[in-house]
Amino acid sequence: MLDTTYSVETPEGIDLRAQAAGPVPRILAYAVDVFYRTLILAGLGIALAFADRAGWGIWLLCSFLLEWFYPVYFEVMRGGQTPGKKAFGLMVVNDNLTPISWGASLLRNLLRFADFLPFAYAGGVICMTLGRNFQRLGDLAAGTLVVYRQQEKSRTSLPDAAPLAPPRGLQLQDQQALISLAERHADLSEARQCELANLLQPITGKADRDGLNYLRAVGSWLLGGK
Structure with missing residues (x-):
């Protein structure tokens, strides 16, 4: 139970291995992403302060896009790493250790509302803690995994x-x-x-x-x- 190595055998008979990331680094990475999103929204709020209702509507739209599609964009277009995950050397992959796809990323992030229940992501933290590979509910549904990004050997x-x-x-x-x-x-x-x-x-x-x-x-x- 103390071994966090995740192994997959390819059709060619090659064993792929990665180290699954636990709840603590994932929570810290999420906190970094929340901090960045908050800074962006604060800057937008200041810039749109004089636009009255139109500015408020634009701010709400940007807030929605940042909350749900900020992680999707970075996970698919930036090698499975949001800025927070990159800061802690983490990345999201499919459970066969291939790069994450658009569909899997959308599903795992849209299901964050289930991980949030009953409050403050308690469901997701409990699921990660009890699971062998630290997968939250969104990861289980999408077939994804958060692992440590290994540096290429020289x-x-x-x-x-x-x-x-x-x-x-x-x-x-x-x-x-x-x-x-x-x-x-x-x-x-x-x-x-x-x-x-x-x-x-x-x-x-x-x-x-x-x-x-x-x-x-x-x-x-x-x-x-x-």
């Missing part, structure tokens, strides 16, 4: 090893394991990496540092190293 993080073509017949899961080892070489201790390399000694015929260097070289080749 190619400079690859191990310092000359790329070496893998042996023939290397299965997909074996290739994925070698790629993962190469990408995480900076996160694992040298001793732990040698321990993992020794598990493959019957296949590689190499042990300890030699085995690790061989696996790193193959992993670098699989990642497109030159």
Whole structure:
């Protein structure tokens, strides 16, 4: 229950993973968006103060559009991130981890009135707290999920090893394991990496540092190293 990793397997057999965002960062992100919307409406109110009833009508229309379509625009047109979500490194995606669509974004945001019940978004907070993936009612209905946006890994993080073509017949899961080892070489201790390399000694015929260097070289080749 403490693991917030959300996993999806694609039709090609590739596992996609993301970290689901809990109630606290989502509430803070929403508060930032409310602050921005309030500033916009306050500026409009000052600008339209002398327009009498026409100005009041324009202000109400803008208030309606900001309340319901402000998040939709940013979620679809700005990579699933409103300004508030961007400030906390969050993004909205479909539950298969694909970019959110117009229909899904409209549905999840129009159902905020249900999450608001009985008051102050209590229903949405309770639903997020009890759910495995922190989805509110709108997310469940629209098939969406709020996750942490992961930074793209730099190619400079690859191990310092000359790329070496893998042996023939290397299965997909074996290739994925070698790629993962190469990408995480900076996160694992040298001793732990040698321990993992020794598990493959019957296949590689190499042990300890030699085995690790061989696996790193193959992993670098699989990642497109030159």
